[in-house]
Amino acid sequence: MPDVQARSDTRQVPIDRVGVKEVTYPMRLHSRGGGEQHTVATINMYVSLPQEQKGTHMSRFLEVLNEHTGEPVCPERIPEIARAIRERLEAKEAHFEATFTYFINKPAPVTGQTGLMNYEVTFACTANGETDFVMTVAAPAQSLCPCSKEISEYGAHNQRCRIEASVRTSSMMWIEDLVEHLEAAASVPVFAVLKRPDEKWVTETAYDNPKFVEDIVRDLAGKLEADDRVTWYSINSENFESIHSHNAYARLTRDKREG
Numbered sequence: 177m178p179d180v181q182a183r184s185d186t187r188q189v190p191i192d193r194v195g196v197k198e199v200t201y202p203m204r205l206h207s208r209g210g211g212e213q214h215t216v217a218t219i220n221m222y223v224s225l226p227q228e229q230k231g232t233h234m235s236r237f238l239e240v241l242n243e244h245t246g247e248p249v250c251p252e253r254i255p256e257i258a259r260a261i262r263e264r265l266e267a268k269e270a271h272f273e274a275t276f277t278y279f280i281n282k283p284a285p286v287t288g289q290t291g292l293m294n295y296e297v298t299f300a301c302t303a304n305g306e307t308d309f310v311m312t313v314a315a316p317a318q319s320l321c322p323c324s325k326e327i328s329e330y331g332a333h334n335q336r337c338r339i340e341a342s343v344r345t346s347s348m349m350w351i352e353d354l355v356e357h358l359e360a361a362a363s364v365p366v367f368a369v370l371k372r373p374d375e376k377w378v379t380e381t382a383y384d385n386p387k388f389v390e391d392i393v394r395d396l397a398g399k400l401e402a403d404d405r406v407t408w409y410s411i412n413s414e415n416f417e418s419i420h421s422h423n424a425y426a427r428l429t430r431d432k433r434e435g
Contacts, residue, residue, distance in 0.1 A: 188227045193271060195222035196237045202248035203276050208350040214248060217276040223267035236264050249274065251299055258303040269304040278313075278351050284367050284374040285381075291368025297351055313354045314340040317362030318378070319415050322386035334382055337362060337415040339392060343400065344408040357403070361396035361413075363387045389415045389424040397428055407432050 199219040207213055221237040241249070244257045254272055262270035275298040282293045298312040317337050325332035339358045343349065359365040364382040367374065387395070392413040400409045412427040 190227040191225040193222035194225045194232050195220070195271075196234055199238070199241070201241065201245075201274075203274060204248035204250050205278070205351075208352040213279065215276045215278065217249065217274040219249075219272070219274045221261055221273075222271045223261060223265045224269040225267070232265060232267075237261060240264050254299055254301045255303070255307045255309060258301040259307065262303045269302065271300070271302045273298055273300040280352060280355060282367060284370055285377045286373040287371045289369045289371055289374070293366075293368050295351070295355055308344070310342050310344055311349065311351075311354065312340065312342040313351055313358065314338055315355055315358040316366050317359055318364045318366055318382055319389065319392060319413075320363045320382040320386045322388055322391075324419075325383070325386045332383060332386065333419050334363065335416050335418040336366070337389070337392065337413055339396065339413045340411065341396065341400065342410045343406050345405045346407050347405050349403075349405050353403075357396060357399040360399060361387075361392050389413050389426040393426045393428045397430065401432070 197220045199221070201217050201219050203215050203217040205213045205215065219241070221241070223232055225232055240257060240260045244253060244260055249257070254274065258270050258272040261267075261272060275296065278295045278297045279292045280295065281290050283290045296314040300310045300312070302308045315338075317339055318334055319337045320332050320334040339361060341354055341358055343354065363385045364378050367378070370378065392415075393411055396411050396413075397409070400406045400411070408431045410427070410429040412425065415424040417423055
């Protein structure tokens with residue numbers, strides 16, 4: 177049958193990424209405590225397309241994915257899949273990313289009541305002769321405004337925030353490790369289950385630890401600078417303001433290998 181995608185194109189416009197998005201696929205992960213967790217990932221797969229080629233072969237992405245898993249996809253196989261996509265589609269560069277929800281059983285700070293906290297995680301891998309792997313984790317947390325605390329006769333306004341870190345590492349980093357860095361940068365973490373003694377602790381801890389969005393990213397940067405496994409990071413925090421109609425946001429990116 178005619179291979180329309182392989183035909184030449186005269187417009188002389190290369191495409192950075194072309195492929196398939198929103199592929200729903202099972203995923204299996206090992207947890208830091210030695211257990212195993214099954215979840216569902218949303219997968220995107222792309223290749224670069226040279227200017228002389230009309231299109232890419234979309235079905236080959238799914239062929240590669242299924243050939244290299246045969247079961248739920250595992251994080252350790254993602255670089256292998258990215259390289260296989262690049263080879264199968266004869267591309268200079270291939271990109272694979274999987275976004276999924278990861279659950280951690282988290283105890284309340286005083287009573288120890290446990291509940292499942294959900295975190296958004298993305299594993300992204302690029303293969304272009306070399307292999308680049310980036311892990312991104314986002315965690316909900318709480319921040320309390322230092323300005324509000326300073327100017328108010330009593331109380332201070334606080335808000336939920338979303339803290340996110342993308343990292344490149346020189347050795348194994350568990351999702352749980354990065355979550356701990358994220359939550360430590362906030363005024364106080366959030367929890368799935370809180371009894372009254374826990375609520376008291378959370379409220380008072382936040383009040384004693386006020387942070388602007390700038391403080392959060394700077395404190396998180398300090399955590400990642402001190403972690404020798406991390407070679408590069410891009411971090412941000414978005415505070416969902418409780419007394420304003422806008423959100424507060426800060427972002428910081430640094431390559432530790434550049435000194």
